[in-house]
Amino acid sequence: MAHPSITCPQCGRATDARYSSCLWCGAALPPSGGRVIEVVHGERGGDLIINGIIVANVLYYLLSLLISSKSTLGGGIFGFLSPDDNSLALLGATGTYPVFRYGLWTLVSANYLHGGAMHILFNMMALRQIGPWVCAEFGASRMFVIYTASGVAGYLLSVAAGVPFTIGASAAVCGLIGALFYFGKSRGGNYGQAVSREVSGWLISLVVFGLIMPGINNWGHGGGIVGGIIAAKLLGYRERRPETSLHRVAALACLLVTLAVLAFGVWNGLRVLSYRHI
Incomplete structure (x- = not known):
């Protein structure tokens, strides 16, 4: 927080x-x-990146609803405005089946897909809360690299664990939590200890939530946290290592890969829509 x-x-x-x-x-x-x-x-660059991630998630979610079968929309508070599995698969849901059927690009695209209105609302609220703090300690470029790498790491572990079908930004968001946890432990002192205590509370809440709620991809959460810790350690944080051109190049590479993957998913979705109107 x-x-x-x-x-x-x-x-x-x-x-x-x-x-x-x-x-x-x-x-x-x-x-x-x-x-x-x-x-x-925080800094304007951080706000721009976080807002951009949120906009991309919302637009991709709306596209998933647009190409979904209308009969699947609705159904309880957690099922409200839920796209069907076919639309999610077309746009890049990941898991054991999609990775081996469609390719590794789904490890990126799945981070921008959600299974319902409450799903995307919770994840974007968490990103809006945690993202600026990571930007403040690591910088905007490193924050985006951590976010992207953590999402991929979370879903790689999901595939290795045999999770067949999964989506959501929570793996990437968990990576930001992992980065803050590493920062607190590495920074030390009163401030580092305060960060570690608060982030530890989030981690405990994630574990409890994952155990009591059905359908939670705990492998994705765990992989995202570990990925965030590793990425934070490799990239460093502002107090000990200022952002360099290498960090900015890495962030640009993550951005280009993300845009290419989402563009491919949009093309798949629009192709389905065009077939329906023929």
Whole structure:
């Protein structure tokens, strides 16, 4: 969860405004005044990337509804506005069958597909909450690389575990949680410990939720978390390693691959729509 921050008058870094002292240097914070900022309104590049991911998810979800059989729409709070499996397969759902039938591109496209209105709402709310915090600590480019790599890692583990058919952005979102967990443990100190405690609460909630709710891809969640930890360790975070041109090139490569995969899925979907009107 992103919290209000205040600029420390001693070290000049953004620190959690809920504390009376700076989590970085320990200096006392003013009870009022200072430049208070919201992590959730982080750098413009981070906002642009996060908003772009959300827009892509929403548009892809709407396309899945458009090419879906109308008789499959609806059915309870979790089944409300659910696209059918055929439309999801065409647009790039992944799992053991789609990967071996259609190819590895589904490991990327599945991160932008959802099984209902509540599914996409929960995932995008989580991304909107966690994404800015990752951008604040890692930078926008590294955040997108972590997001993309974690999603692929989560679904690779799903395939290895024999999950036949799966979709959703939760593997990638779990990767962002994993990155923050690594950051907290690596950073240490009061601030690192505070991050680790909060992220550990999220991880416990994910495990409990996955055990009590049917249909949850726990392999995807676990693979995403591990992928996020590994990606964060390899890429580094701002305090220890500033973003470089290599990070930006990696983010651009992830973007081009994602756009190519989604464009291919859109082409598949529009092709089905054109056949229906012949």
